[in-house]
Amino acid sequence: MHPTTVTRMFQPTKKMWSPVPKEEHSAHTISQRLRQWKKIPPELVPLGMVVGVAVGFAIYSLGRKLVVDKQMRLSRQNRKD
Template sequence: MSLLRARATPMLRAHAQNTLRGFRQGGKKMMPMPKEEHAAHTISQRLRSLKKIPPELIPIGVVLFAAVFAAFYSLLRKFWVDKTLRLHRTGPSGDH
């Protein structure tokens, strides 16, 4: 019986070490991420990166730009043209 225990104990220790090995810190270090091939630093490089935009998205961009432009135009025109717009808070007497 003691012979069996002597043989089983080293196997159990080896098994315990293998299971704990997955929890060890260290080992393989993280490699730094490679930089993009064309990181946009200058205007010309930024313009070159516009070629990567899929052609299917260009009409959506045009429509979105037109909608935002029209919204800003109508908002600014409303502020400029509308004379009944309340620009100041009226006080308790109503004349201020």
């Protein structure tokens, strides 16, 4: 007896018969994560440094503005309860 279309729909495909490949990001140790840093292309390292410095300066200037500027209204004033 040949399988009909309906029974063929419930059979696993050939891809499902093969073993499941090991997941790339499953339970890495610290040394395995450090080895992944070597996979970063060298062209992206200066770009990452520039972006990191820019984000650092942005955080610094925002924090300085919040602390130093006395005209900035950080809390409610003239509240009538």
